[in-house]
Amino acid sequence: MQAITLTIPPNLNVFSDDELYAFCLANPELHIERDETGHIIIMPPTGLESSFTNNDLQTEVSIWNRKTKSGRVSDSNGGYTLPDRSMRAPDVGWVSKERLMSVLPEELKKFAHICPDFVIEVRSESDNLTELQAKMDKWLQNGVRLGWLVDPQSKTTTIYRPDQEPEEKPFTETLSGENVLVGFTLNVQEVLTY
Template identity: 80%
Template sequence: MQAITLTIPPNLNVFSDDELYAFCLANPELRIERDETGHIIIMSPTGLESSFTSGELFGEVRNWNRQTKAGRTSESNGGYTLPDRSMRAPDVGWISKERLMTVMPEELKKFAHVCPDFVIEVRSESDNVEELQLKMEKWISNGVRLGWMVDPKTQTTTIYRPQTTPETKAFSDTLSGEDVLVGFSLNIQDVLNY
């Protein structure tokens, strides 16, 4: 099942940030995001294979962060309110200490107004690749410094950076955290046993 987008009629006010948070709390069984126009996006749960992939990738980033203590790592339940007013939750997110210092601690209890430095989105069985590519571009335009779109179907990772054409690498290639996740490298083929 693909994501469902609920269109809010123009004569109604779009959910405020607090109302969106309350709506998500009232519907804990749903995975909810909001796009930049205020439309509510309801996504189906992923299959186990996608969950395994996301979990392994989260673990790799989390382990690197445990060693470096350079920031914080989030998984797919952590929502970020972005500069364009969308609220998105990447499969894996990482935010530097520097960006975290711009957020009040009480705001972290909800969908904080901050953009992660790094995201990973895993293409699940139900994802439309064009929509996922657009989502990656929106992550970058909102301030993500490095993003990976991992596609188990094609066994490729597309790397997104600001003001650069996306670059695609095979799972057998080693990926670098570049100047964002300094010292981090990952070979997805080795991690996922492809």
């Protein structure tokens, strides 16, 4: 099953940020995002293997963050309203304390207007690789400072950085959080058990 995109006619001003949040609350069984054109994207649930992978990767980032206390970690249910008006929910997101200081606490109860510093997207069985690559580019365009596209099918992670070409690394190679998640390293092969 693939994602479904609901095309909203351009002459309709459908779904303000509050209305989108209400729509998502009214449909809790659906994983919903909005692209920069206002189209609503409904994604199927992932298989259990993808869920295990998401959780394992999020756990590693959360353990690092608990030690450093340098920001907050979100899972695939946490939606971010980005500068281009899209609302996206990465499989794993991390926001620095500095960026969080610009957000009012009540905004965090909805899809806050903030871009994560770091994201991980995991290619599930139903994901189209080209669409995921385009999504990673959109993350960068909106302010993400470091992104990883983890592909269990090819056993590679593609690293996305602003103003650079993506760099692909095999699961066997240790990844670095660079100057974004300072001191964080991850060997995907050691973390994911298949």
